[in-house]
Amino acid sequence: MRSTLCRMFAVAVFTATPVVTPSLARGAAPAPAATAKTTSPMDAARKALDEVGDMNYQGKSLNEVMGDLKERAKVSVTIDPAVYQFGLDPNQPNVTVVLKQVKLKDGLQQALAPFNLKCGLTKDGLYISTEEGLVTKQFRQRVSVNCEGTAFGAAVKQLSADCGANIVLDPRLKDKVNAAVTLKLDDVPLETAIRLLAEVADLGAVRMSNVLFVTTTERAEKLRPNADGPTQPAPGNPVFPFPAGGPGGPVPLPGIGVPGIVLPANPAPAQDLPAVAPPAPATPPPAPPAPGKP
Incomplete structure (x- = not known):
């Protein structure tokens, strides 16, 4: 009888004791909910450029197209300054593209094709240049x-x-x-x-x-x-960092396209050198004596 009562008491105590889960034991805080994986700026730019839609530009300038692209894709857009050396005026209304349901990046490539330009992503955003300029940049x-x-x-x-x-x-x-x-x-x-x-x-x-x-x-x-050789650094701008007449601005070099030749803005006046007398003409050798009479 006594053993039966002991067993009944043990069962009652066990059923009345709450079950403690390991995550809550010893005052542990509940496990946080899994956080969503953040998207990198590069991934966000790729996703934006892959968006499909209509592209309709009628007589727009390249700057206007780039501004619209920046607004739609939310990505920085940079045009290589070197392309301006080829006579491209980004403010001229010479871009006409009408496309239906095209990826934004594909439509942009078609808009740039008449100018022999390419576009590609870099850490700093979308970069527009010639094919070789884009490769070098990337x-x-x-x-x-x-x-x-x-x-x-x-x-x-x-x-x-x-x-x-x-x-x-x-x-x-x-x-x-x-x-x-x-x-x-x-x-x-x-x-x-x-x-x-x-x-x-x-x-x-x-x-x-x-x-x-x-x-x-x-x-x-x-x-x-x-294969192609390793990319080379873009040639530096052949401009000397002093203005004509004093420091503070650039002085264009004569012979643009020949980097490494630098002329001073204010060349020192030539110093007078002592006059050097021209060498005396050589003395002609004496005439041979006339042959004696027999």
């Missing part, structure tokens, strides 16, 4: 790298996603893309960063137009004769 964006045992493929894909450049990993690399790389670079061109990362991973990179292709060193050497 591959010479300044980046920093801080890899400590990072998978090579992950590092390259992140740089490509952040900068908008076409960096392609050879699918035949397989496990080599997972090679751990350790490299620290500060403020270098994107192309330089990719080439050095490839070198650390015992791989090679070749540029083919607007694509940087990463493959094995053997394939890279095989492709190199038909």
